[in-house]
Amino acid sequence: MNTASSRRTLTTPQRKNASMCQHQPACPSADSADREAAHVVAHHPEQGWSLLCNGVLLFEDTGELLPDGQIIAPHRPLQVMKAA
Numbered sequence: 001m002n003t004a005s006s007r008r009t010l011t012t013p014q015r016k017n018a019s020m021c022q023h024q025p026a027c028p029s030a031d032s033a034d035r036e037a038a039h040v041v042a043h044h045p046e047q048g049w050s051l052l053c054n055g056v057l058l059f060e061d062t063g064e065l066l067p068d069g070q071i072i073a074p075h076r077p078l079q080v081m082k083a084a
Contacts, residue, residue, distance in 0.1 A: 021053040
């Protein structure tokens with residue numbers, strides 16, 4: 001008896017849009033320059049990260065992990081020294 005033919009492979013359809021955003025107007029996508037303006041859907045300050053509705057993981061050091069696995073290095077603003 002060949003049981004291989006009776007096995008079925010379950011596949012999940014690929015999502016065309018990785019965004020979890022249900023807002024109107026929609027939040028910026030993960031590949032846009034203003035991606036950090038998206039709404040927070042999960043906030044874990046004790047662990048130092050937040051998940052945005054566009055799928056971006058935003059870390060407290062301003063680093064980011066995009067849904068496609070791309071890493072964005074921390075980009076804290078430079079401190080301005082006041083003149084004495």
